[in-house]
């Protein structure tokens with residue numbers, strides 16, 4: 001039976017990691033997968049996480065199952081982080097959050113929930129979008145389409161195109177919105193633009209699904225949630241998939257959540273009951289450790305403030321590297337204006353490198369970048385910057 005199975009293509013992002021690990025060249029640089037590195041090229045465990053883990057080790061009493069929807073204190077903390085402490089949807093008890101295995105797991109739960117409860121909706125993702133979005137939703141049995149987002153010529157948001165596309169949609173459609181730090185372009189709407197997008201959702205009836213994987217990587221934890229919080233204040237219903245892989249550095253703990261905002265408490269509760277059905281049929285109930293870490297950090301004021309500091313340090317280092325990268329390219333005389341890289345948010349920069357250049361960087365210089373030209377700026381260090389600049393100059 002199995003002899004007929006064809007080899008699957010390598011994943012466009014995680015597949016690069018495998019190739020990178022197998023590369024024996026000592027000057028290799030991994031700017032593919034969205035993982036933060038410090039200036040020594042390490043992906044550190046945050047100090048607040050280590051401290052919370054010590055507390056957990058001491059306090060933990062049992063390894064018994066969590067509920068299907070996960071860790072109770074964690075699920076409570078999620079609401080505050082997403083919406084702030086005094087948001088109308090929280091005050092009116094219209095939000096329910098279920099723990100999920102990372103942002104990807106949360107998106108897939110959302111996809112299954114949509115398919116089995118809302119019917120054959122079309123999922124609209126931005127053009128371009130995270131390479132995994134399409135297969136998550138098609139695997140859930142949904143149709144996926146693209147709305148305009150990035151203007152490659154101007155290296156900016158094609159807001160007119162985006163609004164024109166969103167205004168053709170209806171209540172048969174679900175729109176995936178990147179809450180902040182758009183992946184891969186690094187270009188986010190302004191608050192005024194979020195407001196116009198929310199008005200389109202209201203006018204046309206499409207359902208927003210926020211993918212919120214980088215909270216705190218653009219400006220700050222609250223600032224980065226401005227678009228989401230505005231949508232939640234204006235609309236009766238939305239879905240959110242969030243992740244703590246990046247902002248807590250908990251990549252391998254697979255910790256995130258899927259949240260639903262509904263018209264009232266009763267509808268939110270019924271929606272959660274269906275989300276729990278999806279979870280039970282997939283993996284029964286989630287693992288505890290990542291949720292326990294996040295809940296502990298967020299509940300202890302000293303650890304929470306340490307977390308915010310550590311997050312700020314990650315955000316600042318990335319911004320510093322953006323500046324150094326742009327300056328390095330200019331100083332080396334690489335043709336073109338790369339100043340746009342400094343104005344993008346989050347880990348990624350859409351460099352404009354062509355697939356051929358990306359291929360050459362990998363083959364000749366051991367530099368790994370996603371095929372779309374997306375660079376993980378968080379992987380640039382003062383040490384690897386000269387090799388990166390020289391290589392880009394050579395392929396330009």
Ligand code: LMR
Pocket residue numbers: 013014032033034035130132183
């Ligand atoms: C990325 O875009 O690199 C990250 O979200 C990691 C992943 O799972 O693709």
